[in-house]
Amino acid sequence: MANRLVQTTSPYLLQHADNPVDWWPWSPEAFEEARKRDVPVLLSVGYASCHWCQ
Template sequence: MANRLADATSPYLLQHQDNPVDWWPWSPEAFDEARRRDVPVLISVGYAACHWCQ
């Protein structure tokens, strides 16, 4: 699964560009999509260790 972080400028976001998660960067489009799908928005606070990295 590709996500939308490949064009990010943040080194933190770029670390997660190949994760098998449908990540979206903070943007109006991300919130529009969440509203359209009626799903919650989960926000990462920058913790870089995760299941996919281990």
């Protein structure tokens, strides 16, 4: 499984580039794949916190 986030420049998305999840960045291709597979799109709103905030 490829994690497509390794190709992004977003610092938030890069935090998840090593996750064993088939993440897709926001793109027309992501929505087309969801349509083809007839699956919902689960959207991350970009929440992240540092260890000082916990």
